[in-house]
Amino acid sequence: MFSSFVGFDLPPLLLAAAVLFVTLLLRSWGQAPANLPPFPGRSVPVLGHLLLLGAEARERLLEIRKKTGNIFSMYFGGTLVIVLSGFEVLKEAMVKQGDVFVDRPAEGLTGILRVKTGIIGTSGSTWKENRGATFQILRSFGLGKDVMSQRIVEEIKFYMGYLEGLAGKAANVQDITTCAASNVTCRIVLGKRFNYDDSDFVTLLRYLHEYMTLVGGGNFHTWFPQVRYLPGDFFRTKRLLQLSAEITKRMKNFIEHMREQEKNGLAASNLISSYIEKMEEKQRSGEQTELTMHHLERVVFDLFVGGSETTATTLLWFYLYMIHFPDIQEKVYEEIVREIGTTRSPTGQDKLGLSYVKAVLLETQRLASISPFGIPHRCNRETTIAGYTIPKDVEILLHLDSVMLDDQIWDNAKMFRPERFLKDGKLSCPEFFVAFGLGKRSCPGEALAKIELFLFAVSVVQKFKIVPADPDNIPPRDYERGATCCPLPFSIRFVARSAA
Numbered sequence: 001m002f003s004s005f006v007g008f009d010l011p012p013l014l015l016a017a018a019v020l021f022v023t024l025l026l027r028s029w030g031q032a033p034a035n036l037p038p039f040p041g042r043s044v045p046v047l048g049h050l051l052l053l054g055a056e057a058r059e060r061l062l063e064i065r066k067k068t069g070n071i072f073s074m075y076f077g078g079t080l081v082i083v084l085s086g087f088e089v090l091k092e093a094m095v096k097q098g099d100v101f102v103d104r105p106a107e108g109l110t111g112i113l114r115v116k117t118g119i120i121g122t123s124g125s126t127w128k129e130n131r132g133a134t135f136q137i138l139r140s141f142g143l144g145k146d147v148m149s150q151r152i153v154e155e156i157k158f159y160m161g162y163l164e165g166l167a168g169k170a171a172n173v174q175d176i177t178t179c180a181a182s183n184v185t186c187r188i189v190l191g192k193r194f195n196y197d198d199s200d201f202v203t204l205l206r207y208l209h210e211y212m213t214l215v216g217g218g219n220f221h222t223w224f225p226q227v228r229y230l231p232g233d234f235f236r237t238k239r240l241l242q243l244s245a246e247i248t249k250r251m252k253n254f255i256e257h258m259r260e261q262e263k264n265g266l267a268a269s270n271l272i273s274s275y276i277e278k279m280e281e282k283q284r285s286g287e288q289t290e291l292t293m294h295h296l297e298r299v300v301f302d303l304f305v306g307g308s309e310t311t312a313t314t315l316l317w318f319y320l321y322m323i324h325f326p327d328i329q330e331k332v333y334e335e336i337v338r339e340i341g342t343t344r345s346p347t348g349q350d351k352l353g354l355s356y357v358k359a360v361l362l363e364t365q366r367l368a369s370i371s372p373f374g375i376p377h378r379c380n381r382e383t384t385i386a387g388y389t390i391p392k393d394v395e396i397l398l399h400l401d402s403v404m405l406d407d408q409i410w411d412n413a414k415m416f417r418p419e420r421f422l423k424d425g426k427l428s429c430p431e432f433f434v435a436f437g438l439g440k441r442s443c444p445g446e447a448l449a450k451i452e453l454f455l456f457a458v459s460v461v462q463k464f465k466i467v468p469a470d471p472d473n474i475p476p477r478d479y480e481r482g483a484t485c486c487p488l489p490f491s492i493r494f495v496a497r498s499a500a
């Protein structure tokens, strides 16, 4: 109809693109409120400041911070975003004014993915009750305690068996490492693990990885969700929606299967059953509750998303740094041999004695900074930070990278130097270490992630020397751009220490 109105036959793609362009142009014409934090340059119609960032958004934002200061505004498409950089500004917003910055944006990608359920994408009472109940259950399972360590150690046995099976041959262990980290989540959420060659499990993890890549802020649809109305799928938005639906379907199946097991008295202790129990208890007592089956599907999704890729990605960075810095790897090995020997498997208790290992893991997290912008927040009422007005409902980007890679905080921040986390031989982690975010919305899985990383890293270095597949061609420390920064695929060898 529109094409006949303008007098000639526009092909549908061109027509849709024209409608999209006009919509965005109108959106980007709004008047910016007064006294906003400064803009780093001129905004162009439709794209806003996206051209300033280009493909290297991470590096460009660090440069913009140097020129513009710790707090600046940008238009990402038609969306006004305020970027908070530097430890003091982040602390002011996330801790001192924590209640104001606690919510998530409800529009944009969150809107098109319809993430109005679960923990990661929700706000207000829904978020509070679901996050509270989920992590109360996890704590009752021993989150960060010895019982949890035992579940992790059981999984590590399978992982070590796989690495032994490689017999020192070069391999890309990304998939298997993700399977192992995910199995820790599965043991908690479902009360069971999957074999590494279980094709349904491997497919689910591939979907999750692709989902995490497409959901990252570097994708065009994050700021222009309208592209989903274009014919075809050039921006892969339809693929993202399809992945979200596929993963959700699998989460529903897990829950249904668990209910069947429960009926037959076959279910081991697991988060799904405990959540349902809590929900039914509240319903029976007539208490108003936002624990529902619908929310549970997304809670399970969120735990897979939050708990699998992040830990696996950090372990991959650890392997990469160990082949870049073999001297540091040897120091890690020496400490393990000195404190626990070569035969006994590590336990959670060993954390006390292995300060150097923990320093290496903190330095891995700091330098890799796998979640450079955390997850977007929203300011729920107008406020002031550093003398600037932060309007209600504006989207907030936590520039965690600006703290983790700040030369003012970390001497020679680009260098891998675990000693920066040691004081008189003891571990010392300053508050500037913000890998898990900060404030009310900081990562609730921190304790689990830390013990997982510790037990996996110690187990692997205790038994194997990690070496590059080709000593003359060490894989670069470059990464894939997605929701987390995962190293580009690389192959390494795990050479048995007894044979090294």
Ligand code: HEM
Binding pocket: 119, 120, 121, 131, 302, 303, 306, 307, 308, 310, 311, 314, 370, 371, 374, 375, 376, 398, 435, 436, 437, 438, 440, 441, 442, 443, 444, 445, 446, 448, 449
């Ligand atoms: C090395 C591993 C991990 C890193 C670096 C990491 C980092 C983060 C960061 C930066 C955030 C965003 C904080 C914010 O919005 O301000 C977050 C949120 C979250 N993480 Fe983690 N995380 C890790 C492991 C885990 C694990 C093991 C779990 C699950 C057991 C988990 C579950 C979550 C959840 C559910 C959220 C959303 C919290 C909310 O919205 O209230 N994470 N994580």
